[in-house]
Amino acid sequence: MIITVTSFKGGVGKTTTAIHLAAYFQQFAPTLLVDGDAIRSATRWSQRGDGAGLPFKVVNHAQMVNHIRDYQHVVIDTEGNPSDDDFRDLAQNCDLLVIPAVPETVATDGLTFTLGKLHALNNERYRVLLTMVQPKPRTDGEQLRAMLIENGISVFAAEVPRLVAFEKAATDGVPVYAAKDARAERAWKSYQSAGKEITHHGKHTNKEREVRRLATTHEPARLTDGRNNHDRKATRKKQ
Numbered sequence: 001m002i003i004t005v006t007s008f009k010g011g012v013g014k015t016t017t018a019i020h021l022a023a024y025f026q027q028f029a030p031t032l033l034v035d036g037d038a039i040r041s042a043t044r045w046s047q048r049g050d051g052a053g054l055p056f057k058v059v060n061h062a063q064m065v066n067h068i069r070d071y072q073h074v075v076i077d078t079e080g081n082p083s084d085d086d087f088r089d090l091a092q093n094c095d096l097l098v099i100p101a102v103p104e105t106v107a108t109d110g111l112t113f114t115l116g117k118l119h120a121l122n123n124e125r126y127r128v129l130l131t132m133v134q135p136k137p138r139t140d141g142e143q144l145r146a147m148l149i150e151n152g153i154s155v156f157a158a159e160v161p162r163l164v165a166f167e168k169a170a171t172d173g174v175p176v177y178a179a180k181d182a183r184a185e186r187a188w189k190s191y192q193s194a195g196k197e198i199t200h201h202g203k204h205t206n207k208e209r210e211v212r213r214l215a216t217t218h219e220p221a222r223l224t225d226g227r228n229n230h231d232r233k234a235t236r237k238k239q
Ligand SMILES: Nc1ncnc2c1ncn2[C@@H]1O[C@H](COP(=O)(O)OP(=O)(O)OP(=O)(O)O)[C@@H](O)[C@H]1O
Pocket: 009, 010, 011, 012, 013, 014, 015, 016, 017, 037, 041, 078, 079, 080, 131, 132, 133, 160, 161, 162, 163, 164, 166, 167, 170
């Protein structure tokens, strides 16, 4: 699966999200993180841990072609604020676009613009992830979620809380579960939940693809016992 992390705004947790989704998928299959940002935040994160801090390989775009075939999952971190064309290209060349959004800033930062771009994609292609969500009594997260759902925008049920553990993880060059912080586990759980939702999404889209393939090839649908309708009719005639 190819997962691309992008957003219309900088500093919303793209790199943090890409690092932790890659850590999540690496638990199940070889995963590559492609650092598509010229600032190389993900690469620097991996170097701070002396190359041993992150459990997956990090490469830049140019190196990607040499590695991609060896990996089952690829997570791509990108620069913020893509042009309309870039955004469409990013969406068309991955299985899922993950779009982190920080509740307080989105509300004041061109929400209509964001909605317009998302409406241009179909729901299978993207999902918004609320990040740096502040604890109660703040309700910005809930409000943004409600507004997005009301507008037909696809949102992860999981959300990432604002926790210092993430900054410590970046400083030490490790995933958040290895950060020296009392809330490290809570922080990691939020990305694990998001990862689980993506796995489920993947199954769904694979199923969709199979249905579409069958529809275009006119191949008879296989029934659960491995026979198709034609075989069944033949058996019935014989009886
Ligand atoms: N859930 C979180 N809680 C607290 N701090 C966070 C969280 N997620 C990210 N941060 C911090 O916020 C800052 C921006 O995060 P990050 O670098 O992941 O964003 P970005 O969208 O990749 O930024 P850029 O646009 O510069 O690439 C970093 O200092 C990071 O450690």
